[in-house]
Amino acid sequence: MNYLTVDLYKDFECVADACLNTCCGGWRIEIDEKTYQKMVDNQERLGVPAKEWISQEDDTYLVNLDENGRCPMLNENNLCRIVLKLGPEYLCTTCMGYPRSLRIFGNVIEGQLSMSCPEVIARLMKKPQVQFDLTNDERPAYPFSHTALYLFASSVRTCIVDLLQYPADVSLVTKLFAFFDILNKAVISFKNGQTDFELFQEEIGQYFLEETLLALDNCLMQGINESSRYQFLLHVQSSLEERSGRFQELVCQVREYFAKNNADAFAEHIDKFKEAIAEYESFYINYWVYHIFLDAMIIPDYENVLERFIYTAAEFCLTQTIALVSFVNNGVLDKEEYIYIISNMSRMMEHNHLFREELTKRLDNFHAASAAGVLMMIIA
Ligand code: SF4
Numbered sequence: 001m002n003y004l005t006v007d008l009y010k011d012f013e014c015v016a017d018a019c020l021n022t023c024c025g026g027w028r029i030e031i032d033e034k035t036y037q038k039m040v041d042n043q044e045r046l047g048v049p050a051k052e053w054i055s056q057e058d059d060t061y062l063v064n065l066d067e068n069g070r071c072p073m074l075n076e077n078n079l080c081r082i083v084l085k086l087g088p089e090y091l092c093t094t095c096m097g098y099p100r101s102l103r104i105f106g107n108v109i110e111g112q113l114s115m116s117c118p119e120v121i122a123r124l125m126k127k128p129q130v131q132f133d134l135t136n137d138e139r140p141a142y143p144f145s146h147t148a149l150y151l152f153a154s155s156v157r158t159c160i161v162d163l164l165q166y167p168a169d170v171s172l173v174t175k176l177f178a179f180f181d182i183l184n185k186a187v188i189s190f191k192n193g194q195t196d197f198e199l200f201q202e203e204i205g206q207y208f209l210e211e212t213l214l215a216l217d218n219c220l221m222q223g224i225n226e227s228s229r230y231q232f233l234l235h236v237q238s239s240l241e242e243r244s245g246r247f248q249e250l251v252c253q254v255r256e257y258f259a260k261n262n263a264d265a266f267a268e269h270i271d272k273f274k275e276a277i278a279e280y281e282s283f284y285i286n287y288w289v290y291h292i293f294l295d296a297m298i299i300p301d302y303e304n305v306l307e308r309f310i311y312t313a314a315e316f317c318l319t320q321t322i323a324l325v326s327f328v329n330n331g332v333l334d335k336e337e338y339i340y341i342i343s344n345m346s347r348m349m350e351h352n353h354l355f356r357e358e359l360t361k362r363l364d365n366f367h368a369a370s371a372a373g374v375l376m377m378i379i380a
Contacts, residue, residue, distance in 0.1 A: 001139040005111035006293055007131040008123050009100065012113055017078040020118040020336055021343045023098055024080065025070035026243065027350075029063040035092035036061040039082075046085055048072070068245060105299065106144025108154075112294050115287075116346040118339045124286045125339070129165060132293075146299045152195035153305075156186040157296045159204070161289050168210050170217035172284050172380040176313070177220060178207045179288075180375060183296070183305060190302050224376055226267035232377045233321050234258045236314060239358040240322075240348075247344045250322050257325045270379060273324045276333045277380065284380050287316075287342075311349060313374040314359055319345040320379040 031039075031054065039050040053064050053072045066072050073081045082090050099117035103110045113120045124130070144150070160179045168175075182204050189200050206212045237258060240251045261269070291312050298305045322341045327333040348355050363374065 001141060002108045002134060002136045003111065004108055005133050006113065006290065007133050008120065008127070009111045009113055010133065012100070012120070012123070014117075015119050016080075019078065020122075021340050021347075022070070022074065022078055023117060024074045024078075024095075025065060025068070026245075026247070026344070027347055027352075029065070029071060030094060031061045031063065031092035032094075033059075033061060035090070038090055042086055042090070046081065048081075069243070103297070104142050104144075105150045105297070106147055107141035108150070110293075110297070114346070114350070115290060115294075116343050116350055118343040121339045121342050124290060125280070125283045125335070127286055128282055130286045130289045130293075148195050149190065149299055149302060150297070152190065152197055152200070153186070153297055153299065153302060155197040156182065156200070157292055159201070160292055160296065163207055164285050164289050164292070166208070166213075168213045170213045171221065172281075172288075173224070173375060173378055174213060174217040174220055175285075176288065176375045176378065178213065178216065179292070180306075180309060182207060183309065187303050187306055220376065226270060227263040229270075229377050229379075230263040230266045232373075233317060236318060236359065236362050237321055239355065239362045240318065241352075241355050241358075243344070243348075246340070250326060250341065250344075253329060254322055254325045257328065269324060269328050273327050273333070273379065276327055277320075277323075281380075310363065310374055311356065311359065313378060314363060315345055315349050317374065317377050317379070324379065 036050065036054055036056075039046065039054060043049050054061050055064055056062075063071050063073075071080075075081055075084070080091075080095075088096070099114035099120055101112050101114065103112070115121060115124075160182055163179055163182070164175050166175075185203060186200065189195070189203075194200070237254050240254065242248060243251065291309075295308045295312060296305055298308065319342050322345070323333055323338055326337055326341065330337075
């Protein structure tokens, strides 16, 4: 068996009570039946009857979050009562594994870390460049009927990562534009039954020439217009969900910002914000490389990969909009607040059909919002 992971995977450690945005709240927490039974069996040691904090919906057991949207097992120091009173082996599989998850593709297991965990984001901010670890052992492969697609799609993914990490002096938007075009070509190639990567490579070789990227950069930079960006962000920010706590305050501030500021004020703010985020240049590459590793492998429905990246682009636009408003209101972009915003946006996107539906409606209603259009709206 082969194991492919991002290099943070092996050494990742939860920071527990020092976490900037605990995963024990702010979203739906499901637990498995076996864990529910353990909570019933140990309710005296835990000091809370299981029925008081876990409810059942059909076959699903759900944690009843408190009025602040937190798991009631979280104590005032942000530590888990189950771990403290019973031990970590009593946690449900979701809590035990998070933010790690595994995907199995026959003889390859890919290990991922979710970006909704702020510690993952903090580590990505410190890293000059994301690397990958590949190891193997003697374990047998799982049955898998899409090996040819996996090999093709993972080669495409590797080449997109190379492109993003390619040291050309061009904007992030240009690299994302090129990456999206490569992905689009890969999907067309797949739909035509052509999954020979060597042939495909000839088709996309132009993107690995610095002069091509520079010419594209020149062309795209002329096409970016702050007034259209303002209209786009004004339109999509209203899809942001109501949430409890600090994130809700940030969402309200975004609404107020667009009510008070016109496109000219926005253009001025963007210039200053870009100076403030210059230090995150390598983080943005890491962010997208990470997303490509997590999201570019949709098998067997490979064509859906394009839709997934439009959401990722929209998520990034919204993240940067909230960060911009925080920067305008506070005069600085606080790093911890920024991490908190990124992890919350990631949480809003994960497993949240209602938000995705709302976002889709808004993207569909906005005539310029083709995939390329959304990428042009990114602030970086
Ligand atoms: S979000 Fe990450 S760092 Fe925070 S409590 Fe959960 S696993 Fe730990």
